[in-house]
Amino acid sequence: MTAAAEPEAARQADLRAGDLRLRLVDRAPFLIACGMLAVLVAVYASLRSGVFSLDELNLDTAAAMTLLFAATGQTIVLLRGGIDLSIGGVVSLGTVIAATQFGDSPLSVLLWSVIIVGIGALVGVVNGALVTMLRLQPFLVTLATWSILSGAALMILPTDGGQLPSGWMAFGGAIWLGLSSSVWLLVALIVFWMWFNRTPLGFAIRATGSNERSAFLSGVSPLFINAATYGLSGVFAALAALYLTTQTGAGSPTIGKDYILPSVAAAVIGGISLFGGRGGLLGTVIGAYILTIIGNLVFVLRISSYWQPIVSGVILLISVLASSIAEKSARRSLT
Amino acid sequence: MSDLLEVERVRKRFGGIVALSDANLSARAGEVHALLGENGAGKSTLIQILAGAVRADGGVVRLAGRDYRPSDPVAAQAAGVSVVFQELSLVPDLTVEQNIWFRSEPLSAIATVRARAMRGATLSLFERYAFPAPRPDAEVRRLTLAERQIVEIAKALARDPKLLILDEATSALAPRETEWLLNLTRAFAASGRLAIFISHRLSEVREVADRMTIFRNGATVAAYETKAVQDDAIIAAMLGRQMQRLYPARIATATTNVALRARGLTVGDRLKSVDLDLKEGEVLGVGGLQGHGQRELFQALFGIGKSQGAIEIWGRPTVLKGPRQALSGPNGLALVPEDRRNHGLLLTKSVRENLTLSIISRFVRNGLIDSRKERVLVDEMVQRLKIRVGSPEQIAGTLSGGNQQKVVFGKMLLTEAKILLLYDPTRGIDVGAKGEIFQLMRDLAAKGFAILFYSSDLAELVHVADRVAVLRNGRLAATLAGESLAEAEILRAAMVEARSAA
Numbered sequence: 011m012t013a014a015a016e017p018e019a020a021r022q023a024d025l026r027a028g029d030l031r032l033r034l035v036d037r038a039p040f041l042i043a044c045g046m047l048a049v050l051v052a053v054y055a056s057l058r059s060g061v062f063s064l065d066e067l068n069l070d071t072a073a074a075m076t077l078l079f080a081a082t083g084q085t086i087v088l089l090r091g092g093i094d095l096s097i098g099g100v101v102s103l104g105t106v107i108a109a110t111q112f113g114d115s116p117l118s119v120l121l122w123s124v125i126i127v128g129i130g131a132l133v134g135v136v137n138g139a140l141v142t143m144l145r146l147q148p149f150l151v152t153l154a155t156w157s158i159l160s161g162a163a164l165m166i167l168p169t170d171g172g173q174l175p176s177g178w179m180a181f182g183g184a185i186w187l188g189l190s191s192s193v194w195l196l197v198a199l200i201v202f203w204m205w206f207n208r209t210p211l212g213f214a215i216r217a218t219g220s221n222e223r224s225a226f227l228s229g230v231s232p233l234f235i236n237a238a239t240y241g242l243s244g245v246f247a248a249l250a251a252l253y254l255t256t257q258t259g260a261g262s263p264t265i266g267k268d269y270i271l272p273s274v275a276a277a278v279i280g281g282i283s284l285f286g287g288r289g290g291l292l293g294t295v296i297g298a299y300i301l302t303i304i305g306n307l308v309f310v311l312r313i314s315s316y317w318q319p320i321v322s323g324v325i326l327l328i329s330v331l332a333s334s335i336a337e338k339s340a341r342r343s344l345t
Numbered sequence: 346m347s348d349l350l351e352v353e354r355v356r357k358r359f360g361g362i363v364a365l366s367d368a369n370l371s372a373r374a375g376e377v378h379a380l381l382g383e384n385g386a387g388k389s390t391l392i393q394i395l396a397g398a399v400r401a402d403g404g405v406v407r408l409a410g411r412d413y414r415p416s417d418p419v420a421a422q423a424a425g426v427s428v429v430f431q432e433l434s435l436v437p438d439l440t441v442e443q444n445i446w447f448r449s450e451p452l453s454a455i456a457t458v459r460a461r462a463m464r465g466a467t468l469s470l471f472e473r474y475a476f477p478a479p480r481p482d483a484e485v486r487r488l489t490l491a492e493r494q495i496v497e498i499a500k501a502l503a504r505d506p507k508l509l510i511l512d513e514a515t516s517a518l519a520p521r522e523t524e525w526l527l528n529l530t531r532a533f534a535a536s537g538r539l540a541i542f543i544s545h546r547l548s549e550v551r552e553v554a555d556r557m558t559i560f561r562n563g564a565t566v567a568a569y570e571t572k573a574v575q576d577d578a579i580i581a582a583m584l585g586r587q588m589q590r591l592y593p594a595r596i597a598t599a600t601t602n603v604a605l606r607a608r609g610l611t612v613g614d615r616l617k618s619v620d621l622d623l624k625e626g627e628v629l630g631v632g633g634l635q636g637h638g639q640r641e642l643f644q645a646l647f648g649i650g651k652s653q654g655a656i657e658i659w660g661r662p663t664v665l666k667g668p669r670q671a672l673s674g675p676n677g678l679a680l681v682p683e684d685r686r687n688h689g690l691l692l693t694k695s696v697r698e699n700l701t702l703s704i705i706s707r708f709v710r711n712g713l714i715d716s717r718k719e720r721v722l723v724d725e726m727v728q729r730l731k732i733r734v735g736s737p738e739q740i741a742g743t744l745s746g747g748n749q750q751k752v753v754f755g756k757m758l759l760t761e762a763k764i765l766l767l768y769d770p771t772r773g774i775d776v777g778a779k780g781e782i783f784q785l786m787r788d789l790a791a792k793g794f795a796i797l798f799y800s801s802d803l804a805e806l807v808h809v810a811d812r813v814a815v816l817r818n819g820r821l822a823a824t825l826a827g828e829s830l831a832e833a834e835i836l837r838a839a840m841v842e843a844r845s846a847a
Contacts, residue, residue, distance in 0.1 A: 220438035227434035
């Protein structure tokens, strides 16, 4: 039997040697996103001084934060193997409710904030229930809820406007220990993710995205997982709306649509698989910064702002291509 | 009643199809109880009911004397029932240990999974049952079928069940791992719990089971003490008729014409300089312990992945760049892949679409598909292979395992390739369909096809192949034929001494 044990040991050694390569291939989309961000930052820094400063970090994070909140929700849904377009509706509705209802007292602001987050959660739970119980495509369900919420937002506030308490907006620009409130929010978001990713719910969401039938056989309830996934997405969309009002100081019934596809793009650029199960929030953060820096570059280069979506599209294509190549080579080394 | 599990008159329909009409079973704690029956006999449906994956339409199930109707898999697990599913319930993107403890992870005070506790529990589980297991931190999508099967078993045992159901758990395992699992099953039962064991291999059932219950057409037809019953009686009960011989007569039809010649075939260090001559009219078996280069050999011959060495097909030196090239035309090769559910078939498409997928260009006229011509060819193939379908439009995923495999064969035959690479073609299919597939292989050989045939069941190699090439550590350890073609000789060559080619 020792004769059989030796090749087994050699085989194990092979596996370990191949391990590093496999891990690199697995993380290729994320690593490529990091590379692209580094290149963009380098270009940006060559065009403008003071890029590597706290001020710049504060500004860029403030610019990216709304997208980041929306993209966090989208990331969770993508990991589940779904997609959430209703994010746009929740963002629009959230801003108009805030702009019309927030009073001057902290209590009123707190109360209405909770209500907005609650609406986001409710919309998500309804999305999840519809997807599960009627067995409908998430794309179509959330497209419908987006449309409904957009209409509701227009009824509450037909045009951009409304008023937000000055204290609320001061929060958006506040600085503690040299870091803006947006950077602190990002830190909180990452801490949340580190926790969430290690909870049984985090496991179950990724597992369901990876193989729905297996997850069910292992005891994951489809209704629960969909309600939780889309519910969380709704909560993050509501947080995106609240943060957005600290930046714009107004409500807008149409602004939400600007975050639907970018939230998907940020996640995909950061290496989240559209087929579910793979990727993490760190990738999405990188993706959101990439999209933000592209905006900065267009501004610094003084070229037409129409270039921004064009460059974003090209970057998105590169990411998708990279993850597709990585996926294929991973599969080849397997079969 | 002292029976741990009692099943009485359980019924289940799926749409218009009656899966179970009258299932009865009683099994005691402390025994290994085998379920036997052809695919489609209703064993899997009963297991799904016990697992809480589907609900019975009628009848009674009692577990430890109490009514047992799990509403979902969680309820079944809570009641102490663990199932090792044939279709496997593992999540590809989670690691081995995350899969084993999925939904019962050890938690910290802030509701996160305690990774270190999970690792410890995994290692002690592996140690307790002497698992030949892969590393706990390997992602499951990286594992072979056999390794996944082992992880699935670990997952079932991790729940510490009082009823363990093994559905075809040995079909993906190599002989050594199978032996381990049989020992484990006996030990599990000996500790006062109940193991229900499902396998198409009678020898395993004989070795491990105390009693058995036999299913046919959705109903229980017989129950026996293993010691008190002959194989013939079991097979007769399963088939409802006397069993025609499982293995067809082996008439040597090999010519001297070499169909496929490989010289110095090498894949990394998994396959080392293998020489092979597959002749026209020959069934050449490939044997050896699992993971000793058989898969790499088949993949290299089919043009998947990188390999070195020379390949001649019908005397012409050929460089295969990929499956598409390997497939093309009467001079090509056709493969029955290892994992037919994922790689051999499109389960959600019809039998017709599956059959003609690789040859659709043949029916195209003026850019449109000539569906009449397609239909004729499909009907012919369905009849020839005795594929049991309502119509060729039936969805492939709804067929039994044996019939699915026949569709894969049909697809392969329609490519008109005369060199066939069959990788474990009878894995997990029932006795009746196995016999038909062996007969088909010999018929094809008699017509001048050249067949390379890997099986994880040694008896199949011995009874169906003309010669058997045994691989060990990626090298050709022996080529056995005639007198020396016996199970013991294959194992000896696979495990110990190298013999010169006969």
